[in-house]
Amino acid sequence: xxxxxxxxLISRPNGELSDSDLQRHEQPITxxxxxxxxxxTTCLSIDPTIRIWMSDVPQYMPPIGLGEVVRGLGVGVVEQxxxxxxxxxxxxxxxxxxxxxxxxxxxxxxxxxxxxxxxLSDAKVLSLxxxxxxxxxxxxxxEVGQPRAGETLVVDAxxxxxxxxxxxxxxxxxxRVVGIAGGPEKCAYVTDTLGFDACIDYKSADVGKGLDEHCxxxxxxxxxxxxxxxxxxILLRMNLGGRVSLCGLIAAYNEAGKPVPGPYNFxxxxxxxxxxxxxxxxxxxxxxxxxxxxxxxWAAEGKxxxxxxxxxxxxxLPEALRQLLRGxxxxxxxxxx
Amino acid sequence: xxxxxxxxLISRPNGELSDSDLQRHEQPITxxxxxxxxxxTTCLSIDPTIRIWMSDVPQYMPPIGLGEVVRGLGVGVVEQxxxxxxxxxxxxxxxxxxxxxxxxxxxxxxxxxxxxxxxLSDAKVLSLxxxxxxxxxxxxxxEVGQPRAGETLVVDAxxxxxxxxxxxxxxxxxxRVVGIAGGPEKCAYVTDTLGFDACIDYKSADVGKGLDEHCxxxxxxxxxxxxxxxxxxILLRMNLGGRVSLCGLIAAYNEAGKPVPGPYNFxxxxxxxxxxxxxxxxxxxxxxxxxxxxxxxWAAEGKxxxxxxxxxxxxxLPEALRQLLRGxxxxxxxxxx
Numbered sequence: 001x002x003x004x005x006x007x008x009l010i011s012r013p014n015g016e017l018s019d020s021d022l023q024r025h026e027q028p029i030t031x032x033x034x035x036x037x038x039x040x041t042t043c044l045s046i047d048p049t050i051r052i053w054m055s056d057v058p059q060y061m062p063p064i065g066l067g068e069v070v071r072g073l074g075v076g077v078v079e080q081x082x083x084x085x086x087x088x089x090x091x092x093x094x095x096x097x098x099x100x101x102x103x104x105x106x107x108x109x110x111x112x113x114x115x116x117x118x119x120l121s122d123a124k125v126l127s128l129x130x131x132x133x134x135x136x137x138x139x140x141x142x143e144v145g146q147p148r149a150g151e152t153l154v155v156d157a158x159x160x161x162x163x164x165x166x167x168x169x170x171x172x173x174x175x176r177v178v179g180i181a182g183g184p185e186k187c188a189y190v191t192d193t194l195g196f197d198a199c200i201d202y203k204s205a206d207v208g209k210g211l212d213e214h215c216x217x218x219x220x221x222x223x224x225x226x227x228x229x230x231x232x233x234i235l236l237r238m239n240l241g242g243r244v245s246l247c248g249l250i251a252a253y254n255e256a257g258k259p260v261p262g263p264y265n266f267x268x269x270x271x272x273x274x275x276x277x278x279x280x281x282x283x284x285x286x287x288x289x290x291x292x293x294x295x296x297x298w299a300a301e302g303k304x305x306x307x308x309x310x311x312x313x314x315x316x317l318p319e320a321l322r323q324l325l326r327g328x329x330x331x332x333x334x335x336x337x
Numbered sequence: 338x339x340x341x342x343x344x345x346l347i348s349r350p351n352g353e354l355s356d357s358d359l360q361r362h363e364q365p366i367t368x369x370x371x372x373x374x375x376x377x378t379t380c381l382s383i384d385p386t387i388r389i390w391m392s393d394v395p396q397y398m399p400p401i402g403l404g405e406v407v408r409g410l411g412v413g414v415v416e417q418x419x420x421x422x423x424x425x426x427x428x429x430x431x432x433x434x435x436x437x438x439x440x441x442x443x444x445x446x447x448x449x450x451x452x453x454x455x456x457l458s459d460a461k462v463l464s465l466x467x468x469x470x471x472x473x474x475x476x477x478x479x480e481v482g483q484p485r486a487g488e489t490l491v492v493d494a495x496x497x498x499x500x501x502x503x504x505x506x507x508x509x510x511x512x513r514v515v516g517i518a519g520g521p522e523k524c525a526y527v528t529d530t531l532g533f534d535a536c537i538d539y540k541s542a543d544v545g546k547g548l549d550e551h552c553x554x555x556x557x558x559x560x561x562x563x564x565x566x567x568x569x570x571i572l573l574r575m576n577l578g579g580r581v582s583l584c585g586l587i588a589a590y591n592e593a594g595k596p597v598p599g600p601y602n603f604x605x606x607x608x609x610x611x612x613x614x615x616x617x618x619x620x621x622x623x624x625x626x627x628x629x630x631x632x633x634x635w636a637a638e639g640k641x642x643x644x645x646x647x648x649x650x651x652x653x654l655p656e657a658l659r660q661l662l663r664g665x666x667x668x669x670x671x672x673x674x
Binding site: 058227236240246247248249263264265267268270271272273274276279280283 | 394395573604610615616
């Protein structure tokens with residue numbers, strides 16, 4: 001008989017996530033009450049924000065409570081339904097959590113049915129339409145960064161789930177796009193497959209010199225995922241009136257509890273009259289239909305390529321999150337339980 | 338016979354300005370060429386930005402060149418004129434520099450004639466209408482901070498030239514206004530004379546606790562002059578969608594050449610989706626007439642009080658700038674040469 005396997009959070013990680021911060025459960029599947037559905041998870045999205053949710057630093061959603069199933073976005077198929085809007089066999093996208101057969105209330109978990117016949121694999125659905133990937137890139141670049149044709153856009157974590165889409169959308173909008181990524185393979189992917197104008201390998205090159213070379217007119221828009229020394233090099237080269245769309249600070253996520261200094265070149269915000277703006281995709285939830293339509297169309301036209309790093313095995317979820325935060329993946333990291 | 342006394346910059350200060358970074362000159366007054374005027378300086382504005390101009394860090398105007406007269410805003414009277422728009426006896430405001438009898442080209446030094454009969458002393462002209470004071474407060478708060486009635490505004494350096502005006506304009510616009518200043522006298526001035534709702538003495542009180550007490554609904558707008566640990570406490574209490582108008586980082590100005598970390602709570606920009614924006618009053622130069630009209634009217638109505646700390650003696654200019662940066666003044670620091 002099939003059981004529901006899940007991971008709950010039992011202590012807040014100190015630095016890197018430890019296996020002992022989680023507890024693995026194997027329990028009978030819960031039948032859905034009225035208004036609920038029971039889903040079989042087919043693919044989970046492994047995102048940096050999961051590490052934030054595990055901590056209790058101030059953040060944009062409540063942290064995962066101790067004893068609760070680890071929060072995470074996923075795609076699945078409805079197996080039992082007590083909800084009038086969902087039928088058995090429907091394909092759904094939402095916060096399924098680290099659970100193979102969750103039973104949940106759709107509205108509370110942001111679960112929505114996908115259009116029937118959507119010609120995208122589970123992994124590509126998470127890459128393109130998962131809130132933490134495509135819509136984050138779309139709104140974070142276009143609404144917060146407000147790039148204009150001819151401007152120079154710098155994207156770090158350029159081979160990652162969000163950065164790869166940001167740079168391609170920047171090209172669609174007529175920008176010069178320079179990526180920063182770790183290692184020659186990722187950089188080659190960013191320029192040759194994704195079509196960025198250049199990519200700087202921060203593992204082997206001096207990022208400051210690389211930016212000087214590839215951004216001869218300075219930087220107008222920065223889509224920031226990383227923070228730390230790389231962001232400092234970018235700040236130093238921002239043009240007057242430049243914009244920083246602050247999407248993530250992955251360099252700091254493992255440092256919970258330990259004060260991490262802000263950018264040393266923070267004063268550039270003053271000197272170059274920059275606008276630095278944090279955002280979260282949920283701010284734009286009312287306009288998600290527009291993002292979905294554009295993203296699906298651009299992907300169909302071949303202008304938006306995604307790459308997924310698909311792992312298998314429910315029990316490897318903790319290790320997958322650690323590898324994500326170490327940069328040990330190539331493309332959007334997803335896991336089939 | 339009267340001579341022109343001036344200070345030129347001969348080396349860039351390392352930390353605090355040293356007397357040996359400047360050279361004092363005493364030379365015959367230069368007759369103005371065609372298109373020039375010769376002015377007798379009656380009052381000079383001592384501003385933190387002068388210390389930035391002395392350094393060669395990246396900044397919003399060219400640094401003062403070595404061998405050049407120290408740049409600074411002042412009020413004076415035209416003594417000789419080779420320019421058709423200026424007559425002997427006209428009262429002028431502009432970048433007269435650290436010079437008792439400068440000869441200059443008005444457009445290159447931003448020198449403009451003041452309206453005849455303006456009922457303001459030289460010191461009050463610098464407080465209210467000098468670019469670095471009134472217009473900076475006006476545009477920095479209203480255009481960059483965009484406060485709405487009922488919101489909570491926090492202003493540090495609240496007893497200072499800019500902060501004192503920012504808080505009063507915040508009250509005019511219906512905000513709850515909380516200041517931060519150093520010492521009981523300054524704090525009493527901020528609440529009792531300027532009408533702020535509260536003022537936290539950072540020298541004797543825990544700024545974080547003070548903010549918790551006086552900003553029970555969090556902080557919506559921060560007008561930031563200081564940086565450093567005080568700004569970190571403010572960042573930690575910003576509300577979702579809050580705005581930071583970044584006007585100055587006085588805590589860092591003496592540290593040129595030494596890396597100063599940015600705010601430790603930089604991540605709050607992400608978590609609370611803040612907008613942090615640097616600005617300079619020159620961005621709004623086209624709308625200066627509107628600022629001047631409002632400022633003069635509010636002052637006439639008694640809604641905008643200014644306090645000037647008027648020093649005397651041309652030779653004390655270097656010490657006056659040092660005292661300004663140590664916070665050893667009360668109100669807008671000006672000097673009559």
